[in-house]
Every structure is written in C-alpha cells, then in structure tokens.
Amino acid sequence: MAEQKRVGVYICHCGGNISDYVDVVALRDELAKDPDVLVSKHLQFACSDASQKEMEKDIRDQHLDAMIVCSCSPKLHTHTFRNVAARSGLNPYKYVQVNIREQCSWAHSDHSAEATLKASGLVRAGKERVLNAEALIPIRVESRQAVAVIGAGVSGMRAATALADMGEEVFLIESAEKAGGQVGSRAKLFPDNSSGAALVERMQGEIRKRPGIKLFTKATIQNVSGSLGNFTVKVSVGGGETLSLNAGAILIATGYDDYKPLTDEFGYGSGPNVMTLPEFNALLESGSGDIRVGGRAVKRIAYIYCVGMRQVKGPNAYCSRACCTAAISSALAAHERAGGLDIFHLYRDIRTYGKQESFYERSSKAGDSYLMYSEKSPPKVEQKGASLGITVKDSLTAKTDIELEVDLLVLVTGMVPRSDSGNIASLFKIPRGSDKFFNEIHPKLRPVETVINGIYLGGSCQGPKTISESVQSSLAAASKIFGVIGKGTIELEPIVARVHEADCSYCGKCAKVCEYSAITEAEHGDRRVAIVNSSACVGCGICAPVCPSDAIDLARYTNAEIESMIDAFAAASGIVPSASGEGDASGKESIQMKEFPARWNTMLAAIGDEAMSIPAIAGATGFDAQDVTFEVMTMVKYRVLVPKGIDDDDEYYSYQRKW
C-alpha cells in the first residue's frame, strides 16, 4: 500500500458567488470521504486573511503535503495561495487552484445541480493533479550586468543613460554614422519649440560623460544568440571588425521611418509645391521671412492629413497619432515666420489628444480653416500653372464640393515601421503585428516586454509615438531590465520543458517547432540528445506533443498529471444530483413578481399544463419565434418555466410551467 497522502482541500463560497449555485457542503463532504484528503473545509472567502491563516495552520499542524483551493480563476489568486504554501513550508508547486466560479457557478447559474456535479469532477481532477505534481524549485540564472541597446535615437540614448546610472554596462548600437536618430535633424519640436538638434547634442554629452556606455556607430548586427542573462550580439562596426558583445538583456529601440507617399499620391512628385511634412519642416526651419517654393513666395498653404495612414484597405490601418499635432505646430511656425498666410487643413479627424489640444485651439483662433474629408472621397490635387488646385468634399459643410487654390501642399505623413524591421525581427526572433511594428506581450500590463525573455522594446519601433511617449516607454523598459538582471541572478518560473535523455535520440523535431530557440542538440554519453535552455524556454509546451518517443515533457503539465486529471474527472461522482432543473442548492424558489409581463401571461395561457416547444408556443401565441425564444429563456432563468426534455425527433426542447 502506498504511503498515506495528506491533501488539504478548501472550497470557497466566494460570498455566495459560488455557494448560491454550487452545493459547497456536498463537495466538502464528498472530498472528506476521499482517503487521500486529510483536511476538507468550506470557507466564506478563501482569500481572506483569516482563511489564509487557517490554511497555514492546517499545513503546519497536519503536515499537509499538497493543497487545493476551489475558488475563482487561477489568474486571480494562484500567487496568493502559492504564497500561503510557501509561508508554511509547503512547496508552492504542490498547490493547485480549481476554478469552480467562472467554470461552474457563473457559467451554469441556471443549472445548479449540474454545476455542482461539474465542480465535483473538477475538484477530483485537481486533487489528482496535485498528487502527481512535482515539487519544483525556481530556476536561477546568472546574468551578465550589461545591456545591448539597439538604436541610438532619443529613446535608445535616454534608456542607455538610465541603465548606466543604475550601474549596468551599456552597448549602444547604432546603424547610422552618428547617434541622434530622427530627432537630431529637427530644429523645432512641439510642444515647447525646443530644438531636436540641441536635445540630441545634450544626450550625446550625457553619453560621453558615462564611461559605462559604449557607443558603436555604423554598426551592423550579424547574429544574436543566447538567452536571458547571457545574450551574445555579433556586431560588425564600420564594415570592418566584428565584435562579440555579451549582454544580460537587450533593448530594441530602432525607431520608425517616415511614410513616403507614392508617386502622384495627392500630387506628390508632380512639382516642387507638393511636399511631405518632414520636407516642409526642413524648409520651414531653413530660413526666415517669406516661405519660398520654386522662387515664389507662398501665401496659401494646404495640409492634407492622414496620408498613407488609417487606411481601411491599405496596409497602414493605424493612426500615427503624433502627426496631427506636428502638422498644426508647423502651421503655427509658418504663421510666425511669414505673416499673412492663409492655411487650410484638410483632415479626417483631428487627434491633438491630451495637452496638445491647445495647438488646435491656437491654430483655429489664428484663422486656419479646417475642412473634413472622408477616406471614401479624398481630395483631388492638380497643378494649375504656378499654383495647385485642390477639390475636396467637406463633410462639415453638407458635403459641399469645395475648390481651393494654394501655393503649397503639405502631405501630413505618419510613421511606418522601418524598412529593415523584418530583418531585426528575424535576428532577435521577436514577433511583429499585422502593422509590422514590433509586438509587446500585453498592451496594457506588459507593454515593453517581448515574448522572448530578456528582449524589451522602447520607443517608436513598437508603434507611432511622440518623443515623450518614446522616452517613457524606453525608460520603462530600462527599469524593467534592471529589475530582472540587476541582482546578477535571475529567478525564473520552473514551468519549462524537460528532456528525458534516456528516451531521446535527437530527431530534431522539438528544436524545429520551438519559436524561442530554446532547444539545441548536445552530446550525452555516446548519443546525441536534445537539451533545453531553461532560461530561454517560456513553457509554451509545443515541443511535447511533437516528440515521437515521449522524451520531452513540460513541468506542471506532465502526462501523469494530465491523464490523472482526465481519469478523475471522468470517474463517477459521489454526489447524486436531484432531477434536472430541480434541487436548487441555495433553495431559491421561482421569483416573486407582482405581475408577469403581458407577453408571459399570454404564453403561459397557451402552454397551459402541457409541455410545449418554442415553435409550438410561437404558433399558439402568434409571437415571433425569436421573441418567444428570448422570453422562454428568461422565464427558465427566473424559474417560471422548466425544461421538460427533448422531443422524440431530437429536435426541440419542450418547456412546462414550474407549478
């Protein structure tokens, strides 16, 4: 006989969320009968301090060797109860959470007996799983105290100085001749009209001040290998020597490209009087007094917004978000430089969000005209002698066709992913979205991490951003990186793939499917086997099912665990539920309404004492069958009707009055 198991089972009421529908007492009693279970309890709120203390006491006093809590989704409280286990000396991985709220009481609130049955299956499965679970210890990886920052634009430079100040060595890798990126070429930036060149110069000074930052310009990345804590980035500098840089983590801050309009897109390329916003900014910042194009002083300027952006059918479905403010601030600068200008803004929506709204305010008060066009009827541009004729259907003036003649047309282009972003994605094996910008794990909760452990994103390589947003994200990534590698050792979840060398003969199938390059081939005695780099493995589990000899499995998801869960769930439950729809665990009766809706009364009259199907009720009452379906479902929910069972043709359920 096997050694006595000592499992603790805690069933949570969730303050009625669970216990109103699931018979928690019956569950407790069923589990108490199980020979493996030493403690079986039901609790008002398992997550409350008192309940946690009670569990800790049980673990210590009863020497529990495994624990399950049957409550809400594991996403909510796995760590809460793992910590309970850890505090009282139980291995946290000898704890399993069973979800009987989202999966039972909430999902089946109209069938409480069945919900209890399902919960009983899940709890038994959970108990089997925890019996088969291994006590795991977190993986510890030694990390290099160095970070490779890819791209020395404003995001990369700012993150580099922050990381250097935290004591990390930084390799700042830039493909261009000098650091600075897009910002370095601009003389005036919104919102404060500061100079981009001055900003970049200041940042370069900061970098020179920090010996911990090593800047490589004209650098090309040739190869990236390794994993969190120990990446190797091979870089050729100036086309000459190839350096091998060793870093604990990598920050990608490669930035964006400006959208280049297609030939003849809004007249682009048809003359010097059609230019993109970056081109116009360069012109605007290059002199003073009248703005001259093709030798003529410009008096009237039109801007067309969203050029190449927000395409319903094209590749760039996104909004570039910074360009509305950029365009308006350039219009304000144009007014400032040359007085007496008439400026027309042909826009789709103005998105001068947040504090940038004041730009729109200033521009409209300066007398700029705003005309709204829709993507379906874009403005038409044609050269007319020395000037340009533009026709636009203004949505705000009853879609009137409006003609204007201007001296200069500025196409407000947005940000697109860099042309080499595909190359960077494949070097670092980081995914790109359908928009071809690099993807984070979670847009809200993990906004600067990639799916690859140790590789982070900063700035506009991730999507269109203003300078301040870019710097925010790269600084977030810098602190995230320091949080992970700063201590020198990294603790990782032990939920990773493991190879049983005895069964493996290295066929390579697992290595081929691994998207994280975590599996490599290695010598094992006289044979070749697969080995898993546990700091690169994220525990996705894709390798396990492709292995022809079952030589690879995933901790926490071993065959033994999964199979035991299935068996336990399939086994007969000790709980005998009452007849379908009856035996409500919480003892609720049908709802008390002062009076039923008129439609219900009509339907109840039609049903009488018989059991009727939905089409039959619809036929008898003359109501629309869809409406009848809705009403019947509601009435069943409120226990006015009960399902009577399916008819002989297996076609329709019939329903009967509850009393």
Place this chain on the structure above:
Amino acid sequence: MAVLDPSFKRTLKRYGAGDFSACYNCGTCTAVCNLSEKNAEFPRKLLRYGMLGMKEEALADPALWLCYACGSCSDTCPRDADPKAYMAALRRYAVARSEPTGLTGLLFTSNPLSIVFSLVLALVLGFFMLTLKPDHVVSRWIFEALPYEIIHNVGLIVMILTVISMLFGVVMMFRRLFKGFKLPERPWAALVDAVKKTIVELISMKRYRSCDNDEESFWRTRPLVTKPWFVHLSIMWGFIGLLVATAVNFILKDPGTQVWLPTRLLGTISGIALVYGSSLAIYYRLAKITSSYKKSSLSDWLFLGSLWFAGVSGFWMEIAVTADWASSLNRIVFLLHTVVSMELVLLFAFSKFAHAFYRPVALFTHFFRKA
C-alpha cells in the same frame, strides 16, 4: 463648386463678428436654436460658410434673415465663438453688399466715418430747413445762389435714389436667393401661400415669440409687455403708424391741428408704442440684460437712438403746441425732431433700418422655396 475666399473671414470681423474662427462645428448652436429647421439650418451652416470663406453661399441663404438674434446660441457655444454676433455681422455685410453705392459698407465698418456722416447730414438738413422760408434773412442771399426749386428737386432726387438703392438691393437679393432654384410644381399656389405666410409673420412675428418662450429663455416667465418680441413689435408698429399718419396728413394737406382727428389719434398711439419700445430696447442694451443685448454696434445705437429721439421730441412738440408755448427751445427741439426723422428716412436703405425690407424678402423666399 464652391470657391473659397479666405479674406471673407477678415471682412466679417470688420463688420463686427466675434471670434468665430474658434468654432469647431459641434452644432450646439443649431441644436438649441428654436427657429432653425430642415432646409434652413443656422447658425452652424452659416458660420461654416464664414469660416471657410464661402461668401456667395452665405449670401444666397435666406436662413440668415430667419434669425431674431435671441442669443441662446452664444449662451451655449462651448468655444465662445459668439454665433449671434456672427449672424448680425453677416446681415450687416449682406445689406452692404446688396446696396449699390457702397455707402452702407463704409458706415458699417467705420464708426468715426459713420458719426461724421450722420452729423454732416444733420447739419445740411438743418441748414436747409432753416433757410427754406423765402422771407428769411439768410434765404435772400442763399436763394440767389441756389434757388429753392433746385434744393427741393435735389431733395426729391435723393429720396428717389434711396428708393432705387432699396429696390436694387431687393432685386440683388432675389437674384442671389433664387440662383439655380427650380420652380415648385404649382408655382402660383406656392406664391400665394408664401405671400400669405410672409404677411402673417410680418404682422405677428410669431417666430420671434417662440424665441422668448423657449424653455431656457430668460424671458419665459417675464410679463408679455417686457418681452423682446413685444418690444420689437411696438417699435415696428409705432413707426408704421406714424408713417401712415404723416402720409395721410400730407395727402389731406391737413397738419392735424385737432387732437381728436383720427390721424392725430393714430399718431399719438403709434408714438407711445414707438417710445415705449425703443426706450425698453435701449435700456436692455445698456443693461446688457441678456446675451442678445450684450454686444451693440454703432449702427444699433444710431438706429435705436434716432427712433427714440424722434418719438420723444414728437411728444414734446405735441405738448408745446397744445399749450401754445412758443419758446426758442421748443423751436430747436422741433428742428432736431425734423432733422432726425428725415435722416431716418433718408438712410433707410443704408442703415440697420434696411433689415425692414431685406427680412421680408428673405422670409418670402424661405416660404416660397419650402412650398
């Protein structure tokens, strides 16, 4: 295809429009307006025309004249673009554009010029008035240089020119309003209907009343006789009554010496209405009692002031004549009364007064097009 004229915006600002470029086209003004309706949407649409420089479209829209300037648009505007002031400025511009001499435009856009012009005109009128008596000392030498008949004829010609200007303006306006307009199926029935509706509206101004009775209106709970609708109506009917009385007196060659003569009675009642209405209107504007009265241009003051003065001085004279007080002060008052009244009539087509014939034209057009 509308062609944009960016200078239009600046022009309208000279005519007294506020900071209407601040508008972001939300349409709150049109939503709160009691008078805006389908096919006559204002003020938003008209503001839009102004912001973009769609001059011809703005002038071709009779909706401009459907507004009675209650000011609820300006009260609710989230951008302080003051649609009410904009509409008033656009109406001034429309008057100036319709009148052929260009004088109206000068008077509306330059306050000093407007004052100088009114004073010089008053002096000239006063001088002629004083010198018309053939046996007067001055007249002897003056009529040697400029015979009485010539002056009389010039006066007539000036009057005729005023009428021509007015007619020209009306024709211009009709042409603009009916550009590209297709006749309704039964044009005669539509015509009769439109004329009927226009007359009813002119007599009762019931659309104006709906402004005062708006749920949010300051005037909703105020006594009827203080409501802007009543004030406007009494000025209008007071003036018309006085005009009719004067004309009848002129035709009957009867100066109306008896107090109980019907024309004299009509004149007295109309005079009371005129003085009552214009006094209240002036008080409202001075007290800036609602946003409707917050912003007054010089043309508003000149027009209201002239009406009020003509009315008050008329009563003064009535009392003086009845009591038979012949004093030099009363003579001066009589002179001023005559000069101001004449100026009102002479500048009929060149001042704020012009709305009295542009609005009916626009109303008629609106009703006719709607038919």
